[in-house]
Amino acid sequence: MNRRQFLHSSAAFGALTAAEFAPWQSINAFAREVEDFVRGPAIKDHPLRQVSKHVWMIFSPDGFPTPENQGMMCNISFVDTARGLVVVDSGASVQIGEMAIRQIRKAFNKPVIAIINTHYHGDHWLGNHAYVEAYGKDLPLYAHPGTIKAVQGVQGKLWRTLMEQWTNQATLGTRVVPPTQSLEHGAELKFADLTLRLHHFGTVHTPFDLCVEVVEDKLMLVGDVAMDRRIANMDDGSYLGTLQAYETLEKTGCSLWLPGHGEPGAQVLHWNRELFEGIYRPCEQAIKDGLPLDTAKAQVLKDPRVASRAKDTKGFESNIGKYVSLAYLEAEAAGF
Numbered sequence: 030m031n032r033r034q035f036l037h038s039s040a041a042f043g044a045l046t047a048a049e050f051a052p053w054q055s056i057n058a059f060a061r062e063v064e065d066f067v068r069g070p071a072i073k074d075h076p077l078r079q080v081s082k083h084v085w086m087i088f089s090p091d092g093f094p095t096p097e098n099q100g101m102m103c104n105i106s107f108v109d110t111a112r113g114l115v116v117v118d119s120g121a122s123v124q125i126g127e128m129a130i131r132q133i134r135k136a137f138n139k140p141v142i143a144i145i146n147t148h149y150h151g152d153h154w155l156g157n158h159a160y161v162e163a164y165g166k167d168l169p170l171y172a173h174p175g176t177i178k179a180v181q182g183v184q185g186k187l188w189r190t191l192m193e194q195w196t197n198q199a200t201l202g203t204r205v206v207p208p209t210q211s212l213e214h215g216a217e218l219k220f221a222d223l224t225l226r227l228h229h230f231g232t233v234h235t236p237f238d239l240c241v242e243v244v245e246d247k248l249m250l251v252g253d254v255a256m257d258r259r260i261a262n263m264d265d266g267s268y269l270g271t272l273q274a275y276e277t278l279e280k281t282g283c284s285l286w287l288p289g290h291g292e293p294g295a296q297v298l299h300w301n302r303e304l305f306e307g308i309y310r311p312c313e314q315a316i317k318d319g320l321p322l323d324t325a326k327a328q329v330l331k332d333p334r335v336a337s338r339a340k341d342t343k344g345f346e347s348n349i350g351k352y353v354s355l356a357y358l359e360a361e362a363a364g365f
């Protein structure tokens with residue numbers, strides 16, 4: 030019996046006992062034992078690449094989690110300071126964290142000294158588990174206070190479970206290790222030769238996103254505030270908040286944007302702004318003209334800013350309908 034078959038038979042057994050025999054406590058105890066015993070397989074190595082003088086990344090080619098990619102969907106970034114490496118977003122599982130640690134140990138003879146999680150979506154923090162195991166439980170894990178609360182609360186368990194489902198249990202064995210140290214807008218972390226400046230713009234992709242400016246490199250790690258050829262999860266976000274954040278980001282003097290999804294480059298904000306303007310403005314116009322959602326959606330799909338990006342945007346077909354609805358609702362709320 031392989032791991033997956035074992036897990037399925039265990040899950041079936043668990044369901045059976047839940048229905049017929051055991052009280053909930055023993056079901057939970059049983060589930061915990063299975064969890065300790067069964068662990069998803071290791072993930073293949075993905076190469077480390079240099080982005081700027083002090084910033085390196087492990088690029089994720091896929092935009093969404095699948096059984097095949099084992100949850101490898103989010104870029105993992107490293108700031109190389111004289112004191113050690115600072116990780117920005119740790120990936121979607123303990124296995125991905127372990128893979129990243131293998132890569133940095135090949136390239137650097139220095140420890141990881143801190144992690145920053147840009148927001149509470151699990152592909153950005155579930156890898157914390159591996160770093161705490163490798164570098165000790167006192168490793169500082171930074172995030173916005175709202176992100177810390179969210180991961181300690183519902184979002185933590187929710188994301189771990191979702192990631193297991195999306196990857197057909199490949200991420201099994203990953204523990205929720207929430208960030209612990211609060212960072213607010215304007216905070217600066219100094220690591221010997223480098224300064225990391227934190228930016229928070231209110232609700233953008235979530236209510237608590239942090240962008241991390243590597244001051245000396247004029248580079249901004251934007252998390253999911255901007256993406257490259259991928260449509261963002263906007264369930265907790267704001268189109269207007271995003272567009273306002275871009276205006277402020279552009280005044281920082283940074284020239285290179287490193288997103289959580291897609292390629293880094295000078296054009297990332299521009300690419301994402303055009304897409305979001307193309308989704309939001311037709312919805313805004315439809316609200317002004319008293320037109321229904323269906324008409325707004327047709328206008329969005331015709332908008333050249335959207336139409337020109339549809340083909341090479343990951344997740345476009347499956348998500349555009351939902352994201353037009355969200356834009357329409359936001360425009361409706363903003364109209365009052």
Ligand SMILES: [Zn+2]
Nearest residue numbers: 150234253262
């Ligand atoms: Zn996200």
